[in-house]
Amino acid sequence: MAAQPADSAVSRSAVSPAAVRDAALTLFAVRGYHGTALSEVAQDLGIRTPSLYNHMRGKQDLLHEIVAETSRQVLADYAAAVEGVEDVTERLRRAVETYALRHARHRREALIVNRDVGSLVEPARKEVLDMRRTHERAIRGLISEGVKLGRFHVESPALASFGILEMCVSIARWFRDDGPMNAEEVARQYGEFALRVAGYTPEPNVHSTH
């Protein structure tokens, strides 16, 4: 008789802001922001649409939180990756590895950021694009620095940084946790790809390797 959640999609009714965000994350990643109805988010949580508003401010706000938080983390990842590392080659390698790793570990967020950032209303859109631009310029700066030092060889550091970053983004499109390669291994190889694109050539063999 009691109107309990019965046999809902999530079974237990411990709906929280985090649970709403997680359900939205999955649906936005698959169908896109405009392709997802809040009624679908509610259904996945086993509640009615209006009840969502106890846990969020609105659909747009949900997107904003996902995209802004992810973008902040990308910048934090970068800072942590290059901190205390002097060599420009290693700085680039680590920066790319951490970026690649994030796209394997947080696929849904990555897909949403790249697909739906344009659906954010101002000023949120501009804020996020600024963070992304800051990150791209950091990578580009590493490449430029390496070129000046004679460690890298590219005609256009901008072209190389665009290419490297988008290569990493694509990981979110195909990576599977149960696939043949784990996230760390993928990240390592993409770090290597980045050095190749940057035209890294190992130092001439002054001391033979064996």
Next chain:
Amino acid sequence: MAAQPADSAVSRSAVSPAAVRDAALTLFAVRGYHGTALSEVAQDLGIRTPSLYNHMRGKQDLLHEIVAETSRQVLADYAAAVEGVEDVTERLRRAVETYALRHARHRREALIVNRDVGSLVEPARKEVLDMRRTHERAIRGLISEGVKLGRFHVESPALASFGILEMCVSIARWFRDDGPMNAEEVARQYGEFALRVAGYTPEPNVHSTH
């Protein structure tokens, strides 16, 4: 007095199926398929929404035409690019150059294919994904062949082909016709990036270059 088009968005009322597709192309590329209303397409053409149906079968069909036609052209481009070319390095370079070139010259189509292919209903979706998979496997095959011949050096041809192709796709995100680099120049450099990712090492210098 006559109810002529007046001062509509396109001025002249020569609306045709191609004009509708072109207007949709622009809007889908900017706002996404689900983010675009047919009323916006009509407005850009200076007509009312129902009049669109004289030139198209429906919104979904519009997306299908755009995505399927583009995917067919990608395969045709590839075939033409490698035809008659024997050397595997040159085959990869040309295949990537033509793919990159398409993403600079047909930015709207590329953005829509990559963002909205998931919004196609079956069986259209599967057909398009099959074409894309065929293309990816062709690129992967070139890399594998080069590895066998000792011309390329990668741990995973699949990882390399994913990275190379997505790098090219990203061109559609930033390329501008009035930018500092023209499409051919961008394509040439991405062709070079592809060889680098594939671990291409030029033949040892048997005949010195000068």
Next chain:
DNA sequence: CCTACCGATCGGTAGG
């Protein structure tokens, strides 16, 4: 090419 109109669904609010 239009006006008039359809049922469906959208995000969101009122008020418990």
Next chain:
DNA sequence: CCTACCGATCGGTAGG
């Protein structure tokens, strides 16, 4: 957490 309900808008059709 719910039911009841809102105005707006969606893609699409009827019938000129």
